[in-house]
Amino acid sequence: MVLQQSSAAGGAGMFPGVAACRPGPRPAATAPMMAKQEREADDEHEEEQRQAANAEELRRGPWTVDEDLTLINYIADHGEGRWNALARAAGLKRTGKSCRLRWLNYLRPDLKRGDFTADEQLLILDLHSRWGNRWSKIAAHLPGRTDNEIKNYWRTRVQKHAKQLNCDVNSKRFKDAMRFLWMPRLAERAAAQHQHHRQPSPSLTPCIMGMPTAAPSSSSGLMMLDTTVSNSNSNSSSCSPSSAVTSSSSCSNLTSESAHDDGARHAAAAAEPILTAPADDDYWGAATTMQQQQNDHYDFWSTASALQHLCTAGAADHHFQHQVAADHDLTGWVQGFSDGGILSGSSSDNLWSLDDIWRMQ
DNA sequence: AATTGGCGCAACCGCGACTCC
DNA sequence: GGGAGTCGCGGTTGCGCCAAT
Incomplete structure (x- = not known):
């Protein structure tokens, strides 16, 4: 198993998403609402304290090589499952959710890496x-x-x-x-x-x-x-x-x-x-x-046939193209194909040519 | 060389479903 | 039945890299 160095690059202190969890600015309260709002504020304060305590205990953000190794070794010995318990037992300061995600998306030995074929x-x-x-x-x-x-x-x-x-x-x-x-x-x-x-x-x-x-x-x-x-x-x-x-x-x-x-x-x-x-x-x-x-969803084969004709008829037969386009709601395509698009092999701003499609791969 | 913007990807979040007590 | 804990999914975020300027 080759552990990518980048997994440790971020280190602590990079906590994406934390800001999104913070409560937004509270609107000004009217008098009858004050008592209730004060209680809510207290609750909110307690919640913040609880979250702060949790934040001290639980790590977030990019995984370090050490954490990866800990998780890999633990799963090798004990297997997967019960992620919260696993996280605690392995001594990882991560949520079970985070461990599960890291394992399934990155550490699993049967993962295939690299570009999609x-x-x-x-x-x-x-x-x-x-x-x-x-x-x-x-x-x-x-x-x-x-x-x-x-x-x-x-x-x-x-x-x-x-x-x-x-x-x-x-x-x-x-x-x-x-x-x-x-x-x-x-x-x-x-x-x-x-x-x-x-x-x-x-x-x-x-x-x-x-x-x-x-x-x-x-x-x-x-x-x-x-x-x-x-x-x-x-x-x-x-x-x-x-x-x-x-x-x-x-x-x-x-x-x-x-x-x-x-x-x-x-x-x-x-x-x-x-x-x-x-x-x-x-x-x-x-x-x-x-x-x-x-x-049942749309007329696949007639559309395919229409496109085949489009490609073979050439740019000259505008009447035919527009007829097909009207029949198959392909106006934009015909325009793109005939005006320097697919038929000429050159690119256009908004529509693909075949070359464009291929370059975009 | 410095800056900028786009892209790829890892990691997070919220939510619903499920399981167990 | 219902509450707590857990899991899994889909959507979103933000960091790091890299090419363009």
């Missing part, structure tokens, strides 16, 4: 599109990753992309951007990575879900949306059945990971299948079913 990013985007901000639920499907890590990824990277697009991260427009631009490119990158390492794709769940894939040959910068996934069980290069199986195995990983997790809810979440989880030997049929489930 393309596979993991795909999975996050896909799961978030279905579950929203259910970070722990999403994390349950990414072995070695914490909900905090995923939450931070979303807030920093994904929301940054939404900002670039000048739209809300929960808007349909941004979701379209993710689904039709970002995710296919991630899938492409993931496939390339696996090909480079000559490994089967480990967890391309979005492909299983019927996500359109980007054609590998996009020398022009244009993206072809492959809509054949839904009605074919042929072996697509980036969406092979093996990837489906390994995705399923990723879930079983989680189940075992959650075995040492106390929370029944967490375990249940880990064991929960992704939508209507198909048997391993029928992923492609199930993909169609899942796609139909998604169609």
Whole structure:
């Protein structure tokens, strides 16, 4: 275990959040209210004294290397659980809550550090599109990753992309951007990575879900949306059945990971299948079913088809583009694509080009 | 070299759910 | 049944780093 020096860098005296806990300035009291307010003031004073006493006893802020070692050694000897009792027994001047957080988010030996892989990013985007901000639920499907890590990824990277697009991260427009631009490119990158390492794709769940894939040959910068996934069980290069199986195995990983997790809810979440989880030997049929489930929300495939036409029709056919835009509420996109956006490969201020999306990775 | 602003991430908080007595 | 203690989750904060100016 390599303990990062930064964990000790802050040291004592850095107590984020303390100011927020302080009571604000009290408004002037009227006479009839005085007695009650004086009692409340006394109570408040006692509370402040109690908090001050606690503050002397309990440390907050960044963890030191010594504290980390103490916690690691204690858990190695006694295991997790009963965090408040653990904190006291280990001699740590921390709340149980703080110990739990430090262990789960930083010290756990099975944690995976470093940047998210393309596979993991795909999975996050896909799961978030279905579950929203259910970070722990999403994390349950990414072995070695914490909900905090995923939450931070979303807030920093994904929301940054939404900002670039000048739209809300929960808007349909941004979701379209993710689904039709970002995710296919991630899938492409993931496939390339696996090909480079000559490994089967480990967890391309979005492909299983019927996500359109980007054609590998996009020398022009244009993206072809492959809509054949839904009605074919042929072996697509980036969406092979093996990837489906390994995705399923990723879930079983989680189940075992959650075995040492106390929370029944967490375990249940880990064991929960992704939508209507198909048997391993029928992923492609199930993909169609899942796609139909998604169609309940919006017309995925007609939109994909429209975008495909957009990309292939070229900038010249403005009439066609505006017709499609009107049909699919993609006016902004068409504008962006045709006015020096995706079709020309150059960047624009408010809308992504493919190059922009990629640079933002 | 100094300053500034943005970003990433660890840690905190509040709250609801759960468990135990 | 209900109160106290605990746990887990999602949201927020603020420090440190680093690139741009």
